[in-house]
Amino acid sequence: MIAGVLAGCASDDASAPDGAPGEASAVTPGALTVEAAWARPGGAGGMSALYARVGNGTTSPDTLQAVSAEVARTVEIHESYENDDGTRGMRPLGPIPVPTGEQIALAPGGKHVMLIRLRRALQPNDSLAVDFQFAQAGTRSMTVPVRLQPPQ
Ligand SMILES: [Cu+2]
Numbered sequence: 001m002i003a004g005v006l007a008g009c010a011s012d013d014a015s016a017p018d019g020a021p022g023e024a025s026a027v028t029p030g031a032l033t034v035e036a037a038w039a040r041p042g043g044a045g046g047m048s049a050l051y052a053r054v055g056n057g058t059t060s061p062d063t064l065q066a067v068s069a070e071v072a073r074t075v076e077i078h079e080s081y082e083n084d085d086g087t088r089g090m091r092p093l094g095p096i097p098v099p100t101g102e103q104i105a106l107a108p109g110g111k112h113v114m115l116i117r118l119r120r121a122l123q124p125n126d127s128l129a130v131d132f133q134f135a136q137a138g139t140r141s142m143t144v145p146v147r148l149q150p151p152q
Pocket residue numbers: 009049078079090112113114
């Protein structure tokens with residue numbers, strides 16, 4: 001299981017140009033937003049990764065506590081990393097703080113949501129229902145597209 005998960009992440013990273021999560025983009029004043037969400041294709045029983053940008057324009061610090069999706073039996077928040085020797089891996093990450101005025105990127109090569117043991121195949125142009133659970137903002141439910149590349 002662990003080896004398979006690691007392989008899944010490594011292939012994610014290999015097919016991604018260079019993440020570049022950091023492009024400047026203002027948060028929406030007064031709102032906590034989840035934008036540009038997308039998921040990679042994956043086979044039934046296999047895995048996919050889910051990405052998005054979370055912006056906190058409110059005056060309250062928030063925390064992304066968990067993500068759930070009916071399409072996957074297990075959903076985990078992960079972080080990719082690179083070792084000194086250039087090999088890559090990933091590890092489970094706890095809840096992600098989303099400070100006031102900041103945008104958190106879930107992006108290839110960085111923090112991401114792992115969809116594990118898919119109940120059905122995810123193919124490009126499919127979509128899936130996802131719930132993002134925040135400590136302050138509550139649950140944000142959305143329909144996320146399956147894509148080969150990040151949305152522009
Ligand atoms: Cu992962």
